[in-house]
């Protein structure tokens with residue numbers, strides 16, 4: 384600190400990250416040129432992020448371990464929305480961004496839907512199911528078929544069941560463990576989109592364009608940016624993101640998953656963190672989502688979200704493709720998360736950048752042909 388009480392330019396910010404997966408690793412990598420050091424809390428001793436920062440090995444609900452991690456840090460953040468909000472709240476005296484209120488919303492599908500609806504953001508018809516007696520009334524709201532989702536703990540399509548009739552719905556709810564859940568109407572969407580946006584500590588905002596996503600078996604397979612949508616839809620996406628950022632007094636990068644229903648956007652869920660559908664920003668935006676998140680939470684100016692062409696991102700699920708073969712594709716960028724191969728596991732991704740759609744499609748086809756997914 385100088386005599387005005389502001390940090391000296393020599394002081395290197397230290398960011399404590401709850402979670403140490405590939406998102407943490409890429410946050411850490413983005414911090415290096417900025418002189419930002421990162422440290423992580425993760426239950427796995429060989430967490431992906433341990434390659435770029437120190438690691439405290441403990442569960443994310445271990446408040447003592449989180450306090451050790453946060454000791455002396457400039458700011459605490461998270462790279463997983465499952466981080467218990469209570470862990471963050473127990474770190475009093477240490478700045479934490481985004482505010483744990485965003486975790487409360489993201490961790491409860493009912494609160495999430497209610498937040499969207501309160502802000503005038505379209506959502507699927509939905510109703511809570513707390514007991515077996517609620518099933519009938521919930522289906523009266525959603526219609527059939529419907530999707531049952533546990534309120535907490537579901538991800539990548541887990542904790543969900545599609546149901547076609549009342550008896551099936553009762554059985555499916557019991558199968559989900561009879562835990563608090565919601566029923567949701569099935570949305571007849573043309574494609575899945577997402578938007579990533581950032582808000583700084585001064586309230587400044589920046590939105591990346593809408594991204595097109597393709598999922599398989601609940602896991603994101605590919606993203607394409609920008610989405611091929613009308614400018615009015617881009618505006619609608621931005622408006623949704625800005626409403627959420629303001630309402631949650633959010634600081635950092637926020638991701639929102641949306642359904643495109645013939646031009647109308649319907650919100651599905653939000654992730655209060657950097658997001659898989661934003662990995663393309665590393666090579667194809669002026670500022671990557673990872674640098675943007677660090678800028679936001681450290682109180683620095685947000686960076687430009689201009690694109691450097693069109694981009695496609697392909698997740699490597701299960702194992703990586705042949706490195707040399709990927710690198711032979713023009714403007715293809717391989718990211719290896721340093722994880723052991725395992726069916727269904729995200730072990731890396733490839734981003735391809737191109738000046739136009741046709742070139743992008745041709746390059747992406749070459750990358751797809753190299754995929755050896757076993758997930």
Ligand code: AMP
Pocket residue numbers: 507530537538539540541567568569570571575598601640651652
């Ligand atoms: P989620 O865990 O909510 O992201 O759901 C996983 C995937 O299931 C989504 O990416 C969609 O492909 C599909 N899905 C979820 N909710 C709905 C819905 N209400 N209508 C149709 N498809 C859905």
